[in-house]
Amino acid sequence: MTEPLVTVTGGCRCGRVRYEARTAGLRSVVCACPDCQRSSGSFVSVAVAIKTELFRITAGDDALKSYADTGESGQPVHRHFCGECGSQLFAKPESYAEIVSLRAMTLDEPFTDPPAFGIFEQNIPAWIQLPDVTFYTE
Numbered sequence: 001m002t003e004p005l006v007t008v009t010g011g012c013r014c015g016r017v018r019y020e021a022r023t024a025g026l027r028s029v030v031c032a033c034p035d036c037q038r039s040s041g042s043f044v045s046v047a048v049a050i051k052t053e054l055f056r057i058t059a060g061d062d063a064l065k066s067y068a069d070t071g072e073s074g075q076p077v078h079r080h081f082c083g084e085c086g087s088q089l090f091a092k093p094e095s096y097a098e099i100v101s102l103r104a105m106t107l108d109e110p111f112t113d114p115p116a117f118g119i120f121e122q123n124i125p126a127w128i129q130l131p132d133v134t135f136y137t138e
Helices: 034-040
Strands: 006-011 018-023 028-031 045-051 055-059 064-070 076-082 088-093 099-103 117-119
Touching: 018 045, 018 099, 034 045, 034 064, 034 088
Parallel strands: 028 117
Antiparallel strands: 006 018, 018 055, 028 045, 045 099, 064 076, 076 088, 088 099
């Protein structure tokens, strides 16, 4: 039996760009690849995977900006942010075209569940203490 879909909402810091997504549950991933580190300005990025067809921009489409870089897969990752305040909102990796990778902290409801797993652990400094997260080796 599948879980019922619930709607989650979120947006940028200034409120110009808003989105909503339908999901059966929010499971996050900690990523410490060099691309996520640089684009987030932090040692880790916490993201939630949402099916592309269940995600939509509800306001501020005209303020939404994006750029493409090359992900660890060697394929483009399209990173989307608010052109007004600069908040990084989501990424669309071409290697996983069926998902939108939402930045967990852009959700309206505080995201409190520990991450389901992590990747690129070797890039996290030893002095950073994360919860008990299972890291997968790339």
